[in-house]
Structure formats: C-alpha cells, structure tokens
C-alpha cells in the first residue's frame with residue numbers, strides 16, 4: 001500500500017475534492033427545514049454537523065439536539081463515571097449554545113455509553129416520542145458503516161423510531177469514525193497489512209458513492225471550532241496526564257481536520273409516510 005506521506009496527502013486532497021464536487025448543495029428550503037440531530041455521544045453533534053446546525057440556525061430553522069448516551073466511558077480510569085457524566089453534560093450544553101441551540105432544545109437521554117444497544121427498546125420509545133412531539137422533517141444520524149457500536153446503534157434506533165411513527169422525513173447520515181480511512185488518515189495504529197489497507201480504502205469508495213449532499217460551512221468554521229473546544233474533556237489533556245487521550249491524538253492529528261473542511265457531507269435518504 002502506497003503510504004508515503006506527501007503522496008497520501010495529495011490523494012487525500014483529491015478524494016475530498018472529488019467527494020465535494022459530486023455532492024449537491026442544500027437549497028434554501030432544505031436549510032430552513034426543522035431538524036433533529038442525533039448524537040450517540042456529546043461532541044458527535046459538533047463534529048458531524050456543527051457547521052450545518054450553525055447555518056440552519058442563521059436562517060431561523062428550528063434545530064433540536066438529542067444525545068443518546070451520557071458519554072461517561074470516554075476516560076474510565078481517570079474520572080469516575082458520575083464525574084464524567086456531569087462534565088460531558090455541561091460541555092454539550094455549552095457547545096449547543098455556541099451552535100445556536102437553546103437549552104430547551106437539547107435532550108440528554110442518558111443511556112449508558114458503549115452499551116446503547118442493550119437499551120435499544122427504551123431508546124426507540126424515547127426517540128419515537130420526540131419525533132411525534134416535535135415533528136422534525138430532517139434527521140441527522142450517524143452513518144451505519146465503519147462507525148463505533150453506539151453510532152451504528154443510534155442509526156438503527158432512529159430508523160426504527162421513524163418506522164414506528166410513520167411520518168415522512170429526510171435522513172442525513174454523517175460520518176465520524178468512518179473518516180478514519182486511507183488516504184484520509186495513514187494506516188498507523190492498525191496493522192499495515194494489505195487487508196487492513198483494502199478494507200480502509202473501501203470505506204472511502206462507499207462514502208464516495210453514498211455521500212452526495214453537502215452544506216457549505218466555510219464561513220462558520222470558527223464557531224464550529226469554538227463549539228468543539230467546549231468539549232474540553234475530548235480536546236484537552238487534563239493535568240498533562242499522558243493517558244488522557246484527546247481527539248487531537250487520533251491518527252497522529254490527521255483525524256480532526258476531516259471535520260474542518262469547507263463542506264459537511266451527508267448521505268441523504270428520503271423516507272415517505274407510512
């Protein structure tokens with residue numbers, strides 16, 4: 001696998017440009033549509049669609065954010081469960097405010113981090129109730145391929161709730177961990193085998209085929225960064241503790257820039273009424 005860093009960075013730029021060029025932009029109606037953003041963990045709302053939330057709020061669209069888990073397992077050996085739970089709830093409240101989302105429009109469902117699938121039935125019921133009560137027309141959910149378990153579960157839970165409620169919606173799937181594919185990031189950390197390379201590269205092909213909707217976020221990047229910075233437990237190493245991992249550490253710093261390009265990209269799926 002060709003992984004000379006300058007060559008890969010050039011390929012990364014080309015792949016990103018190709019993705020952005022092929023995608024269709026949100027039109028004015030899509031931007032104004034009332035939306036609900038589903039985040040498996042506090043910080044996914046900002047990483048995956050922070051720029052889009054800002055652009056939608058700018059034109060007066062209603063945006064509600066739903067965090068499914070409490071995020072209390074991100075640093076299990078360094079803070080207690082209750083401490084982390086409180087920290088992450090405080091952080092997402094701050095980030096939502098920067099994104100223009102009022103506290104009354106932020107819902108922390110508090111299911112246990114890394115164990116969302118075990119609470120699936122209760123989560124579907126809570127999400128269906130929120131959909132029924134607020135009638136959002138656009139739902140932002142994590143992509144179901146190449147993502148962590150809670151992200152895949154969130155996708156399945158929201159789809160199940162949509163089927164139960166039977167209202168027409170547009171799903172917009174956003175990638176978080178699926179961006180960790182070659183050539184977006186190097187193959188460090190994973191075994192540099194041919195198989196790992198092939199699987200990783202294939203993720204990029206799937207995304208190229210499926211991510212065909214884009215929202216221009218260039219003019220709100222500073223606010224998106226400011227919102228993410230408020231997720232300080234994920235962004236800053238506490239007390240110089242080497243075991244305190246941050247998003248900057250992922251893939252030698254190559255992961256985080258995937259979220260600060262000119263566009264946020266989505267896989268769009270229209271679901272008609274039952």
Ligand SMILES: [Zn+2]
Nearest residue numbers: 040041044151
């Ligand atoms: Zn997450």
